[in-house]
Amino acid sequence: MRKQPEITEKTRQKFVDAFWELAAEKPIAKIAVSELTKRAGYNRSTFYEYFVDTDHLLTYIEDKLLDKVKATIVQMYSENASLENLFPIIFTAMNDRIYILMGPNGDSGFHTKIKEEIIPFITNYFPIPADAPNFDYLTSFVNSAMFGLLQYWNEKGKDISSKKICDMIQSLVLHGLLNYTNPEA
Numbered sequence: 001m002r003k004q005p006e007i008t009e010k011t012r013q014k015f016v017d018a019f020w021e022l023a024a025e026k027p028i029a030k031i032a033v034s035e036l037t038k039r040a041g042y043n044r045s046t047f048y049e050y051f052v053d054t055d056h057l058l059t060y061i062e063d064k065l066l067d068k069v070k071a072t073i074v075q076m077y078s079e080n081a082s083l084e085n086l087f088p089i090i091f092t093a094m095n096d097r098i099y100i101l102m103g104p105n106g107d108s109g110f111h112t113k114i115k116e117e118i119i120p121f122i123t124n125y126f127p128i129p130a131d132a133p134n135f136d137y138l139t140s141f142v143n144s145a146m147f148g149l150l151q152y153w154n155e156k157g158k159d160i161s162s163k164k165i166c167d168m169i170q171s172l173v174l175h176g177l178l179n180y181t182n183p184e185a
Helices: 005-023 033-040 044-050 054-076 083-093 096-102 110-117 119-123 135-155 162-181
Strands: none
Touching (some): 005 044, 005 054, 054 083
8 A cells, every 4th residue: 555645755854854953963974774763753664665875865855955946046036137146046045954964064975966056057147158268167166165155154153144145255256355355456
């Protein structure tokens, strides 16, 4: 007998919720199936009906999170919008769970997933053509700088406003460090 889709999704979500609770407490790499099942209130065999192992659960979680970010960006961002309003849109689409995945106790491969999934949205609005020399280096720089700055902001307790961090990222990407630190130059 097949389970009802609502029950299946509810059970799967309990494992996801248990994962996030544990990820807030310890490194992701140290989360065990036994902890997940205990926290979710299910047994190991139920876990294995949904996921092969904790890496499979992590991939599922990351893919769902990135899909949500991409959908939010697409929904909020029209084709004729400019790079100037893209960063606040990306910021709006993100949530605190991304910081867990990108943080020191997170998944080292998640940054690569962001680069592959999110950066193509941004590069469509660069003031540089995609076939320009070293374009891939420029996009890699923007990816590292943008998400590195957001991670640092999160680690500092979001001590400046979200508008200010978005404005900073936008200015740095569009005008560079020297123009940001000395706008009159």
